[in-house]
């Protein structure tokens with residue numbers, strides 16, 4: 001049995017009478033210290049899958065297992081980084097992170113807590129903004145705070161929902177390295193959502209595509225057997241990398257097209273009708289009317 | 305660095321204006337720091353000058369319209385009269401303070417003050433004498449001028465009266481003669497009727513001619529004679545001052561605390577002697593009783609305070625205190641219950657009917673209910689342990705806690721509780737799901753979730769509710785005080801309405817402005833709090 005496992009999970013939203021099935025028979029096994037990337041189109045259900053793993057949502061059928069134990073609710077052992085950051089707007093950057101740290105490490109002294117918080121703020125390069133409130137930060141800065149909060153909890157499993165989407169290339173590659181380092185050194189298990197295939201290839205051991213929603217499901221995974229540490233500069237020249245990249249891109253394009261075909265599938269029987277042509281009849285009537293009109297006007301003119 | 309400092313100051317001032325909600329003055333500050341002067345002047349004109357002119361226009365309108373409306377309490381006062389009533393109230397309060405300090409003076413300071421007052425008094429009396437002589441002078445002048453104007457008219461009037469009377473007797477004689485002729489049939493009836501009709505008409509015409517003169521005389525009399533008026537006012541002012549000085553003299557001599565204390569102590573010493581001299585049992589008992597009474601008197605005098613009359617400032621203080629007690633009661637009830645309602649749908653469902661029924665009830669009804677209830681709780685407030693308890697605490701005993709305060713505060717609380725409650729419940733129930741998810745992931749306990757997530761996130765709405773509550777409470781309080789005659793601004797207004805002196809109406813309008821101004825300041829205070837706790841920087845409505 002794998003470390004983290006989703007077994008046959010189904011989940012939908014809405015009332016019983018009008019339920020939209022979002023995820024359909026999801027099966028996923030993640031080994032200890034594995035790095036899995038999930039890719040998929042917007043709205044397909046990636047964040048829902050994350051909530052399921054975190055325990056924030058409960059599957060309608062099937063279940064999620066960590067180390068053989070069924071997950072009953074959320075907890076700090078699975079640190080989730082929310083896609084919309086979910087920072088507490090009334091707390092400063094420092095306090096946002098300190099809240100998590102105090103909760104997860106209740107034994108820490110005050111100085112220990114401060115050091116710990118500052119280490120993670122430094123890791124995402126936000127020390128200058130440590131006393132700012134979230135509304136005073138840019139989108140990318142907020143994303144980094146959210147990531148720092150999740151990392152500071154030092155969870156066994158990291159669930160990262162598009163953790164780097166709002167960052168510039170340079171900051172992004174720095175933080176990618178940081179995440180890989182933590183994963184590698186602390187032997188964490190990571191499930192990361194991304195819509196950047198290059199990023200997935202750079203970081204992950206395995207890439208799992210989620211099919212188009214509704215009723216999305218996980219399709220065949222792509223293993224990424226590239227040697228580590230992977231170097232951005234030389235990776236592009238690696239034939240294995242290029243092969244995988246085209247393969248995944250083609251898969252995504254195909255999936256897109258397939259879903260388009262599905263959407264316009266000619267299953268609906270159209271009634272066999274030919275439109276009736278009203279143009280001739282109306283124009284004739286109109287001509288008649290205007291002729292009498294003109295005729296009348298002429299008559300009146302003569303009379304006047 | 306030298307360039308940075310003014311910028312910093314500027315932004316500090318702007319931030320202050322922003323937090324206090326006085327953003328209208330923003331352009332003034334910016335103009336003072338030479339920032340885009342043209343734009344600032346434009347917005348100053350639009351949003352400061354024009355409104356000021358509008359307010360000035362309203363005041364002008366008031367000034368013009370007010371004197372045209374006569375009421376049973378005199379004319380509607382104009383702004384200047386209201387302003388002078390404010391000054392009068394201020395003088396009154398100053399005098400009360402002086403009297404109080406006089407009362408408490410002792411030793412050489414008292415003697416010196418008494419001397420000063422005495423010299424002042426003699427000066428003022430001399431002044432009063434001269435003013436009085438001017439007054440009599442002016443009176444006689446006025447009388448003379450009145451006579452010179454009225455006498456000729458009166459002469460004419462008298463002549464006219466005599467003439468008319470004569471004409472009337474003449475006519476009635478001729479009518480009598482005519483009636484004899486008609487009776488004997490020598491003249492037709494119609495002639496007599498006509499003659500009587502004619503007589504009535506002539507009589508009325510004569511009266512009208514007399515009235516013209518009478519009206520003239522009346523007009524001259526009612527014309528105010530300015531010098532006389534001022535002389536009278538001067539005399540009144542000085543007489544008033546002298547009255548005040550007499551009071552001061554009393555408080556510096558016989559009514560002074562130290563003097564009274566001295567006297568009582570002397571008596572006590574004498575009483576000791578008397579007790580020693582007394583020989584039969586009855587006398588001893590009597591003297592001993594007096595001794596004890598005197599001892600009690602000394603004790604009482606030592607801590608006696610000046611019993612100040614209620615000036616408007618004291619009334620304001622009282623009202624503010626009452627409203628804060630009521631407001632704190634309201635907040636103490638509304639916030640916990642509001643949180644409970646926001647957290648628990650069942651609690652909300654339970655409380656909804658109660659809120660719906662009691663929210664629209666008029667404050668007057670609550671006042672009467674609380675007056676009865678509180679009255680029943682404390683049948684004899686003087687000796688009730690509850691009040692004795694408050695009286696025994698050093699600082700609290702000067703606040704004057706009494707049943708009137710309690711039922712006024714309860715009325716305020718009852719009316720102010722609803723907006724705070726509803727807003728708190730709304731704030732708690734509309735908490736962002738994402739924030740709750742954070743709490744769930746961190747596995748925060750109930751208490752931490754409440755204090756670290758739920759309360760902070762609902763604070764802006766809670767304060768918005770509290771702000772409405774305080775506004776409602778202040779409005780309700782004035783009405784409650786007026787109705788129940790418990791001390792405060794409402795009572796001030798009510799007393800003025802009842803006593804009907806020449807300045808009452810102006811005082812009521814003055815109180816109206818005071819109430820409005822204080823309400824405005826309270827609201828501003830709440831806005832500042834609201835801004836300080838709001839994390840989303842949304843503009844609060846003014």
Ligand SMILES: Nc1ncnc2c1ncn2[C@@H]1O[C@H](COP(=O)(O)OP(=O)(O)OP(=O)(O)O)[C@@H](O)[C@H]1O
Pocket residue numbers: 013014022040041042043044045046047048049083213
């Ligand atoms: N709480 C909810 N109630 C109802 N529908 C929901 C809820 N959460 C998600 N959905 C629906 O589930 C679907 C998947 O949503 P989800 O947020 O998981 O997409 P996503 O793959 O994360 O998209 P994106 O890449 O844009 O973040 C969407 O169609 C959405 O409308």
Ligand SMILES: [Mg+2]
Pocket residue numbers: 046047048083161
């Ligand atoms: Mg998502």
